[in-house]
Amino acid sequence: MALVSHFTPSLMAPEALEAILVQRHALLDDLVERVDASAAGDAKTHTLLVGQRGMGKTHLITMLYHRVRQQPGLDRHLRIAWLKEDEWGVDSYLALLLAILAALDHEYPGLIDAQRRADLFEHGAADAEGLAERLLLDALGECTLLLLAENLDQLFDGFGEPGQQRLRALVQNSRRVCIVASTPALFAGVSNHKLPFYGFFRTQHLRGLSVDEAGELLSRIAQLHGDTALVAALASPAGRARLRALHHLAGGNARLYVVFSQFVTADNIDTLALPFMRTLDELTPYYQARMQALSLQQRKIVEYLADARGARPVKDIAKATFISSQTVSAQLKRLSEAGFVRSEKSGRESFYEIEDVLLRFCLDVTKRCSGRIGQVVELLTAWFAQPTESQALLEALLAASGVDSRVAGDHGALLLLPQEIRSLFPHGGT
Structure with a gap:
């Protein structure tokens, strides 16, 4: 049976992620096009996905990662640094650079010069920051860095306004960074006109699932698991009534329906x-x-x-x-x-x-x-x-x-x- 993760979609196979995708097909296609265009030229489009917890932000970023990795020839122009969902240790711009280097080293073994990376820890923070930035740009060469970052609000809180200024300078001066990030809600780092990233991102607000979309998600998960009886039960008038009741109670939170799918059966849906x-x-x-x-x-x-x-x-x-x-x-x-x-x-x-x-x-x-x-x-x-x-x-x-x-x-x-x-x-x- 295919794994359907409640909290960590990155654990799922790309085929399973595609199989249960609802509502966001056009948005995902658009995100891939933005990344493709950013990799091909100097103009970069930076995207911020905004949605409450459980709305599918991680699912969308995970699918973007797989789609981009599968793009023929894109590896010649692009390098992906997919940060952890919660980068607890990022408390400075230097820590962010180190996290990016670690992500690149994980994704592309041998891309980052191991000796230069180890030498960073022999310097003070101020010198190490400049050296880490140089190491990153040297590793990229002429390629564009696609930085995938979740919970951007927490990252910005971690390295503060000075770190935000340095990151903005790197993006602006190098013209080799494209950011796709997510946040549960807009925050001062992107909405305060006095801060470096004000007006920087193209913002996409993720809406919750409608009743029909919630039903489609449950049906897709049932199909993925080969549960034809549940697919039929969900499509019945009684199943539709119960789905409307659940949606009225819980709204359009996608995670709720993924978890619910684990327990609902054709026998107990009544x-x-x-x-x-x-x-x-x-x-x-x-x-x-x-x-x-x-x-x-x-x-x-x-x-x-x-x-x-x-x-x-x-x-x-x-x-x-x-x-x-x-x-x-x-x-x-x-x-x-x-x-x-x-x-x-x-x-x-x-x-x-x-x-x-x-x-x-x-x-x-x-x-x-x-x-x-x-x-x-x-x-x-x-x-x-x-x-x-x-x-x-x-x-x-x-x-x-x-x-x-x-x-x-x-x-x-x-x-x-x-x-x-x-x-x-x-x-x-x-």
């Missing part, structure tokens, strides 16, 4: 709660790691919003967490930039809630609240199968939330409901 709960169990360590990367105050705010389930104003968050409103506002801004929360205005007040509903559900799992999740899954499955029969369950959930069903016409009150319930009302979604 009981959506079981494969969904197993999917959450699989994703929980990932979301726990994301929470651990936050400051204590940020964790406290996220946990409160997860427990609150609906959107809340700053004053409520401050009161519940014993953090000043000013500090809460500052932390919410950072959490919003990092993709943890989103906001919506009601009148003059902003309401905040968890951006990724899967994070909230995974936190529920760790608090032994799986029964509540199952209830929501039941509601949505019934709603999309036969909407009229789910009204009673919807009203029961509203009552359990302490909100009268008449809030359907009150936007401010609707914001207090969980997003997956709120959006069932006309104009209730965000």
Whole structure:
């Protein structure tokens, strides 16, 4: 059975990556053309892929790598340095150069002069930086360097503005570097007009999968595994209803459907709660790691919003967490930039809630609240199968939330409901 990786598409065979590609065929073709044109001339096109975690950025970069490597004759004009997804040790421009040299040495054994590379460590950082840059350019010769870099926001944070200035100078002066990078969200290093890389990248925002595209992804994975029964089940009216329920609950996050594909079968798709709960169990360590990367105050705010389930104003968050409103506002801004929360205005007040509903559900799992999740899954499955029969369950959930069903016409009150319930009302979604 072909490997379908949840978090590391680079482990997958190129054929498997191609087999499960949905939505992004035209974009991938365009990226290959940009790289081809950059390798052929002095003008370089630099691309930044922007999309939340799980949207398929690594999958796309991995496919770009394989497509470019398979281009006939391109090796005569191009060298690829594919950095690790998380280059934890890059804390300076010199460290970035060393990472690039290591990536080139891995990809093209013998390309980098081993003695000159070893000698770099006999010098101080300032001298080693110039020597490393010279070694890189000598190794490239007349070829263009395709630099593939994920989590560019973290790299820029690591080597700071001085490192960014030196990298920009290398790219501009050598005319031998083409960058394709990714980031979960736009960040100051590319959006602040005072910084070196402002306006530098051609930005591509990756959208989530539609219901049809999510269904196509699940079907493609089932076909890859030879599961014709699941392919047929997904195409049935009942399968379509359950897919709509899952999409309503989890949105267009591609990773969710890849993980879900591991647990869904033709036999259990009718009981959506079981494969969904197993999917959450699989994703929980990932979301726990994301929470651990936050400051204590940020964790406290996220946990409160997860427990609150609906959107809340700053004053409520401050009161519940014993953090000043000013500090809460500052932390919410950072959490919003990092993709943890989103906001919506009601009148003059902003309401905040968890951006990724899967994070909230995974936190529920760790608090032994799986029964509540199952209830929501039941509601949505019934709603999309036969909407009229789910009204009673919807009203029961509203009552359990302490909100009268008449809030359907009150936007401010609707914001207090969980997003997956709120959006069932006309104009209730965000």
